[in-house]
Amino acid sequence: MTFEVKLREIIGILLLPFLIVYILTFILRRIASKLDIVDIPGRRKIHRRPIPLLGGLAIFTGVIAGLYFNSDVAKDALPLFLGATSILIVNLIDDIKGLSAHFRVIIESFIALLVIFSGVRVSFLPLGFWGDLGEVLITLIWLVGVTNAFNYLDGMDGLACGSAIINTFYFALILFKTHQFNLGALSVILMASCLGFLPHNFRKAKIFLGDAGSTFIGFMLAGIGILGNWAEDNIVKISIPVLILGVPIFDMVFTTIIRIKEGKVKTIIEWLRYGGKDHFHHYLVYLGLSPLGAVFFIWTVTFALGLSAVMLRNDRAWEGILTLAQASVIFAIIGVLIVIGRRKKSGWQAVDSS
Secondary structure, three states: OOHHHHHHHHHHHHHHHHHHHHHHHHHHHHHHHHOOOEEOOOOOOOOOOOEEOOHHHHHHHHHHHHHHOOHHHHHHHHHHHHHHHHHHHHHHHHHHOOOOHHHHHHHHHHHHHHHHHOOOOOOOOOOOHHHHHHHHHHHHHHHHHHHHHHHHHOOOOOHHHHHHHHHHHHHHHHHHHOOOHHHHHHHHHHHHHHHHHHHHHOOOOOOOOHHHHHHHHHHHHHHHHHHOOOOOOHHHHHHHHHHHOHHHHHHHHHHHHHHHHOOOOOOHHHHHHOOOOOOHHHHHHHOOOOHHHHHHHHHHHHHHHHHHHHHHOOOOHHHHHHHHHHHHHHHHHHHHHHHHHHHHOOOOOOHHHO
16 A cells, blocks of 8 residues: 555545544534523633533534444444543533542453453563563553543643644554554544544633533543554553553542642542642643643643653563663653742742642
C-alpha cells in the first residue's frame, strides 16, 4: 500500500467522525439545556454560568460511526470499546443524577476487570500465577488510574479534549509506522471525534464533556496504551504510553501528594470524594498564567513528551529509563516551582478558600 493510499484512508477515517461530532454537538447543547443537564457553577469550579454536560455523547457517537464503517477496526477494538461504553454510561448517570465517588470507582474497577479478562492487558512479566496476577493488577491500576486522571484534567475549556487530540496523534503516528493499522485507525477515529468537539469546548465553552465524556476518552486512551505493540524492549514498550499520557499521570500524582501533605485527605474514601481547584492547570493560573495560557502550556508539555515517545521507539532499555527519568525531572521542577510560587506569592490563600 503506497503512502498516498494510506493517507487517503486516514483522511477518510478522520472525516466522518469529525463531521458527525461537530454537527451533533449543536443538537446536544440544546437538549442538555432543555433537560437541565448542566454543570452548575460553584466555589470549586471556574465557570460562572451553567454549561450543558452532554458533550461525551457526541464523542461517543463519533467513535461509533467511525467503527461502523471500519468493521475490521471495530472487531479488534470491541472489548475495549464495550468497556469504555460501560464507563460512559456509569458516569453519564453521575452527570445527571449524581453517584458517590467510591461507588463509581468500584464499578469502574469491575468494568476494567471484565475488559482485562477479555484480553486487554499488559504482558511483560514471567509466565505463571504470580506473573499473571501482577499483570492483571498493573493493568487494573493503569485503566482505572488513567481514566480518572484524564477526568481530573478536564478542568479548563478545551484542555482535556485538546490533550486527547495530541495523545491520539502520537499513538496513531507510532502505530501506523509500525504497521498496526487497525489500532492506529482507532486512534484516528478518537482523534477526529475530539477534533469535531473542540470548537464547541474551547474558549468560553458552550458545552462540557462531562464526567461521561472525559472518562470515556480516558479509558479509550488507557486501552490503546495497553494494546499497542510499541517496541520490542519491555522497558521501552512501557515508557512510550507513559510518556504520551504523562501530563494526566503527573497531575494525579502531584495533586494527591499535595492533598496528603496538607492534610486535606487522610483515607482513600476522602481522596475519592475530594474535589477542588488544586490541579496542575489551576496552579498555573494562580501563578500568573491566563486560563488560555495554562491550556497552551499543558498542550506544549504534552506535545514535547509525545516527541520523546516517538524518538524512543527504536531505543534500548537504558535509554527508555533515561527518558522517563528526564520527564520525571521536568515534572519535579514544575512541581517545585509551583510549591515555591505558592509560598512566595503575596496574598496566597489555601486553594479551596479561593
